[in-house]
Amino acid sequence: MISTPTPACPAALRRPLGITRVLTPVLVFMAALPAGSPLHAQEAPPYQPARGQAGKDVVWIPTPDGLLNRMLKLAQVKPGDHVVDLGAGDGKIVIAAARDFNARGLGLEYDEKLVGHAQRNAREAGVADRAQFRQADIFATDFSSADVVTMYLLPDLNLRLRPTLLAMKPGTRLVSHQFTLGNWSPDETSWVEHRPAHLWIVPANAGGTWKATYAGDGGAVAAEMTMEQVFQQVKGSLDFGDIRTGLRSPQLEGTRLLFGFTDSAGIVRQVDARISGDRLQGTVYGPGGNRDFAAVRQGGAPPVGGSAAPSADELTNALQLLGE
Ligand SMILES: C[S@@+](CC[C@H](N)C(=O)[O-])C[C@H]1O[C@@H](n2cnc3c(N)ncnc32)[C@H](O)[C@@H]1O
Known part of the structure; x- marks a missing residue:
């Protein structure tokens, strides 16, 4: 799972590995130098972190280059994006985002020495x-201004962060090395040399009751649309008065809502629309041509399902993943 020195289980991410094993050869080498040698006379060598060294909530182990490149590609990082790495370690994800994707990066790191090392x-x-x-x-x-958030933390830490992550602006891309966000299923997972990276796209709030209108074949059509949402999973129906029908394969990706429906005349139509606050604006596709589709939410948005703190069961499951 996590490379050299490979933790026996994910719980090793919580505990420091043998730092002395890494430092001993350096100390022996320094002691062997004759007094007054150039190395003694110079300033101490720059700080080098040791894989597995203790951190506040999780140890430092860097994400391998191949996987971090894939994480940034999964998140579709583009020039100017604001990429925030939570627990930045030696800074390699943020540096790669700036160097290889022309993004602006910010690494948040608890360990001051690692911060200095990443800056160098x-x-x-x-x-x-x-x-x-x-x-x-x-x-x-507060990292709510990020367009992309990257993480290599632990399952229970991810769960603690989940309400904050779900409340970020719709369309924010979240990528996690190794661990998931509990019941919030990823939108996509990639594996590089058997290590997973998961992507989530923060969904807009699509829930509630909407008054929808579009131009049908015989004039304006009005319908009441109801939507239920848990994380990015949505389901709903359209009520035309005489007929109520469920939404076909509804899909929410950030602010984009896609679904199909069979209208009162039996014609299958597809909707592709964007949510902006309490407004939905887009196009309805059908045999008679493409027309505007609009909806306005009535009575405010309910909380997105899953936005509460994780349940005790979810936290227990997360800790079991770590063997704790
Ligand atoms: C597994 S490493 C990941 C480093 C880097 N993100 C990467 O993927 O290469 C986790 C990092 O989180 C830092 N860390 C642990 N708890 C933290 C906290 N509460 N706030 C900020 N950083 C933290 C550790 O010091 C460590 O550098």
């Missing part, structure tokens, strides 16, 4: 202007 790495990569690092606790920091 960003300078060496020539991207210090677009890859920045801040000493911060991810559970006490």
Whole structure:
């Protein structure tokens, strides 16, 4: 799962690995140098973190290059995107986002030495202007301005973050190395050398009752649309007065809502629309041509299903994943 030194189980991400194993050869080498040698006279070598070293809530183990590149591609990072890595370690995800995708990156990292190390790495990569690092606790920091959030944390930490992540602006892309967000199913998962990376696209709130209108073959059509939503999963129906029908294969991706329906005359139509607050605007496709489709939400948006804190069962399951 996690490479050298490979933790025996994911719980190893919580515990520090043998730091002395890494540092001992360095200390032996330094002791063997003659007094007054150039190395002794120079300043101490720059700080180097040790894989598996302790962190506030999770140890430091870097994401391999191939997987982090895939994570940024899954998130469709584009120039100018604001990419935030939660627990940034040596800064490699944020640096790659700036260097290879021309994004603006911010790494939040609790360990001050790692922050300095990441800043030095960003300078060496020539991207210090677009890859920045801040000493911060991810559970006490506002990162809501991000377009893309990356994580390599632990299942229970992901669950604790989930209400905050789900409340981010619709369309924000979330990518996690290894661990999921409990009952919030990923929109896509990739594997690179057997390691998973999961993508979620923060959904808009589509729930509630909407007054929908579009131009039908015989004039304006009005319908009441009701939608229920849990995370990005939606289901609903359209009520034409004489007939009520369920929505066919409704799909919500960020602000984009797609569904089909069979109208009162028995014609199958497809809707492709965008949600902006309490308004839905788009196109209805049918045999008579493509027409505007609009809807206005009535009586406010209900909370998105899944937005509450994770249940005790979910937290227990997450800890069981770690063998805790
Ligand atoms: C598994 S490493 C991942 C590093 C980097 N994101 C990557 O994928 O290469 C997790 C990092 O989170 C940091 N960390 C742990 N708890 C944190 C917290 N509460 N706030 C900020 N950083 C934290 C650790 O110091 C460590 O560097």
